[in-house]
Amino acid sequence: xxxxxxxxxxxxxxxxxxxxxxxxxxxxxxxxxxxxxxxxxxxxxxxxxxxxxxxxxxxxxxxxxxxxxxxxxxxxxxxxxxxxxxxxxxxxxxxxxxxxxxxxxxxxxxxxxxxxxxxxxxxxxxxxxxxxxxxxxxxxxxxxxxxxxxxxxxxxxxxxxxxxxxxxxxxxxxxxxxxxxxxxxxxxxxxxxxxxxxxxxxxx
Amino acid sequence: xxxxxxxxxxxxxxxxxxxxxxxxxxxxxxxxxxxxxxxxxxxxxxxxxxxxxxxxxxxxxxxxxxxxxxxxxxxxxxxxxxxxxxxxxxxxxxxxxxxxxxxxxxxxxxxxxxxxxxxxxxxxxxxxxxxxxxxxxxxxxxxxxxxxxxxxxxxxxxxxxxxxxxxxxxxxxxxxxxxxxxxxxxxxxxxxxxxxxxxxxxxx
DNA sequence: CGCTAATCTAGAACAAGTTTCAGACTTGAT
DNA sequence: ATCAAGTCTGAAACTTGTTCTAGATTAGCG
Numbered sequence: 001x002x003x004x005x006x007x008x009x010x011x012x013x014x015x016x017x018x019x020x021x022x023x024x025x026x027x028x029x030x031x032x033x034x035x036x037x038x039x040x041x042x043x044x045x046x047x048x049x050x051x052x053x054x055x056x057x058x059x060x061x062x063x064x065x066x067x068x069x070x071x072x073x074x075x076x077x078x079x080x081x082x083x084x085x086x087x088x089x090x091x092x093x094x095x096x097x098x099x100x101x102x103x104x105x106x107x108x109x110x111x112x113x114x115x116x117x118x119x120x121x122x123x124x125x126x127x128x129x130x131x132x133x134x135x136x137x138x139x140x141x142x143x144x145x146x147x148x149x150x151x152x153x154x155x156x157x158x159x160x161x162x163x164x165x166x167x168x169x170x171x172x173x174x175x176x177x178x179x180x181x182x183x184x185x186x187x188x189x190x191x192x193x194x195x196x197x198x199x200x201x202x203x204x
Numbered sequence: 205x206x207x208x209x210x211x212x213x214x215x216x217x218x219x220x221x222x223x224x225x226x227x228x229x230x231x232x233x234x235x236x237x238x239x240x241x242x243x244x245x246x247x248x249x250x251x252x253x254x255x256x257x258x259x260x261x262x263x264x265x266x267x268x269x270x271x272x273x274x275x276x277x278x279x280x281x282x283x284x285x286x287x288x289x290x291x292x293x294x295x296x297x298x299x300x301x302x303x304x305x306x307x308x309x310x311x312x313x314x315x316x317x318x319x320x321x322x323x324x325x326x327x328x329x330x331x332x333x334x335x336x337x338x339x340x341x342x343x344x345x346x347x348x349x350x351x352x353x354x355x356x357x358x359x360x361x362x363x364x365x366x367x368x369x370x371x372x373x374x375x376x377x378x379x380x381x382x383x384x385x386x387x388x389x390x391x392x393x394x395x396x397x398x399x400x401x402x403x404x405x406x407x408x
Numbered sequence: 409c410g411c412t413a414a415t416c417t418a419g420a421a422c423a424a425g426t427t428t429c430a431g432a433c434t435t436g437a438t
Numbered sequence: 439a440t441c442a443a444g445t446c447t448g449a450a451a452c453t454t455g456t457t458c459t460a461g462a463t464t465a466g467c468g
Contacts, residue, residue: 167376
């Protein structure tokens with residue numbers, strides 16, 4: 001159920017085909033540039049040139065560099081969610097499955113560390129003007145985690161645990177990207193926080 | 205083995221009195237400007253002017269805006285640590301005391317939300333070139349939490365829990381500052397993550 | 409004191425995000 | 439097909455972080 005489209009958009013006037021194509025070219029160029037060079041390498045003029053679009057047009061589609069990169073992240077997240085649905089995690093307990101899911105996502109990010117850098121930095125640097133988009137990313141992440149837990153109808157306590165897991169996930173990524181934590185340490189942190197799930201889900 | 209102290213500092217050549225005063229003026233101006241307007245309001249030219257220092261000098265003391273704001277955060281953290289030492293948290297269990305400590309810090313930040321914005325955004329946006337300074341902030345935060353737990357000699361498990369608590373703390377602040385989480389929600393998240401401590405400290 | 413190296417200053421210059429504008433092109437409705 | 443409204447383009451301008459330079463000041467030292 002896509003329930004959020006109505007609140008965030010005052011009738012987005014559904015893009016024409018050429019507009020859709022432009023949007024796609026822009027996101028592709030953004031991911032490409034981010035892929036090598038990270039946040040700093042995504043320069044608006046270059047994105048515009050790469051995607052064959054005037055600078056002003058780029059800004060019409062994405063009102064700031066951060067908006068652009070957060071949209072890029074949404075795009076990548078959807079891709080990842082598809083992958084996960086095709087091969088769900090196989091652990092016995094909810095916390096194992098969540099940890100496995102996040103570690104799988106983490107390995108995907110490790111394959112494109114620069115892209116990860118661009119997306120995560122944009123996400124945490126985003127100010128209020130990007131809140132709707134960041135919130136969308138957050139909802140999508142929540143959905144992925146709840147999926148892994150195999151819950152249709154989580155309790156408030158479980159939702160709190162999921163929020164804390166997301167906090168840890170984001171912040172652990174930040175410390176990894178800035179070289180202050182190793183891959184092993186991120187793994188430990190994820191496994192540690194996932195034990196919270198066992199606290200809120202007594203048995204099964 | 206502290207292997208990084210040698211690489212990051214080629215003997216800091218202890219500042220003269222006037223230099224110390226300059227540094228202090230700069231940090232003061234930075235906090236002042238951050239206090240109203242947040243991250244964006246801290247403009248390097250203005251900081252330089254406010255602190256009666258040439259722009260080039262400002263950059264000699266703090267090689268980037270992010271360095272400056274992270275240093276500002278170190279400054280504020282020290283202040284806070286002093287306050288906490290004077291009136292330690294009074295909870296019965298370790299997790300209660302940690303939650304109380306963090307909530308106290310959170311209330312202090314609420315009094316200066318713009319300053320909080322500037323410092324937290326700088327911290328999460330910092331790239332590798334600021335790692336030593338960010339790491340220092342992290343160590344200081346860890347010390348505060350361990351203090352609240354009342355531990356002299358934490359187990360590796362407890363250190364993991366503390367790291368996860370720090371992750372949650374930072375990320376919860378980010379969501380609060382960007383208006384995506386309420387104060388109440390931050391409180392819940394902090395209390396939730398603090399229950400991890402009980403998991404790693406069976407009884408007392 | 410007088411020298412030398414380091415530091416500081418004022419200001420220009422540069423880089424990249426963002427805004428603006430005039431004119432060309434598309435689109436949708438009549 | 440034609441018109442109005444909306445969109446796109448190319449280019450310049452503006453903002454703010456950062457760098458650079460030439461000359462003045464300061465600090466340490468013999």
